[in-house]
Amino acid sequence: MDEIEHQIHGRSRTPEEEILGIHKVIYSVRAGEEKFRQVGQDGGTATRLLAHALEVGLVNAFVTTGFTKSNSVFVLGSGVPMKAAPIIGSTTQDILATAGSKYTHGGVLAGLSDAAASFPNGRIGLVALPCELQGLWRLRTSLQGTYKFGGSGIVGGRPTLAIGVFCSKVYYHDKFVGDFIEKKHGVDPSKVTRNAIKHGRYRAFVGEEVVIDVPVKEVDALAVGSCKYCIDYTAELSDISVGGIGSPDGWNTVIVRTQLGERLFESARRANAIEAQPIDESSSARELLQRLVGKKKQNNAYYLRRGIRKDRVSLRAVTQVLQPSLMA
Secondary structure (H helix, E strand, O other): OOHHHHHHEEEOOOOHOOOOOOOOOEEEEEEEHHHHHHOOOOOOOOEEEEEHHHHHOEEEEEEEEOOOOOOOOOOOOOOOOOEEEEEEEHHHHHHHHHHOOOOOOOOHHHHHHHHHOOOOOEEEEEEEEEHHHHHHHHHHHOOOHHHHOOOOOHHHHHOOOEEEEEEOOOOOOOHHHHHHHHHHHHOOHHOOOOEEOOOOOOEEOOOOOOEEEEEOHHHOOOHHHHHHOOOOOOOOOOEEEEEEEOOOOOEEEEEEEOOOHHHHHHHHHHHEEEEEEEEOOOOOHHHHHHHHHHHHHHOOOOOOHOOHHOOOHHHHHHHHHHHHHHHH
């Protein structure tokens, strides 16, 4: 992880950044327009930021996840109710169609090569979970992975923009949808239009009707086992991270991490695409965010962050010189 952060930021995190990762500012944010807030999770911020990136030409295509049948040729067997799958798009309507949390793995990285093929010389945006961004950057920094990922056709060897979403855990689709939603609660998963985990409860909606409302502990046993040891809650390897923890209902917490993320955020604010309020370092909201993220990190493997050696960092620097076309 240290090595990856050097690739992204050119430095390691400070002690003050140990829990939340390298970042510039943290805000409570919501989309400026009602249509984004209605379909998005909480404040619809991730949806609106991606749409703004499209509007200003930062990206001209994107890959995210949706519940519809995947349009990526690399994804087989998609179209199962509530089965997240990668979706490739290039319009605001495409973005709105994929808004909202999914809570199961969508394999979004599988759509990247297809997006690059569909949009030659395209500027690809990506919305992904923390673990998916880890996979993306491990390919980027792995000596073998650079050959594989370099052949994807993506300009610069990586997406132009990476928006990460907070995630504490995802669930096995068969257990979560088949056993819990369909069998236990008698809800047809093909009718579910929205999921939400907030204030310690899981809710499923059909339109505006709440059809399931239970303590989130009831679905904890359905979580993917590796999530227990995940080292990233707040998408630390993104340009900009979006989640619900630490902000009031109807708003998202946004962590701006890179210069690119900062430019996008400020551009969206100037265009009134978003509304933003700073989260002060001493605020109760910031304390809650630090506490919950810190609690999750207690279970992770420390060597995954601090286990690199200086000689490997130097080797990567040499590789960048020898393979500029792959590492650029």
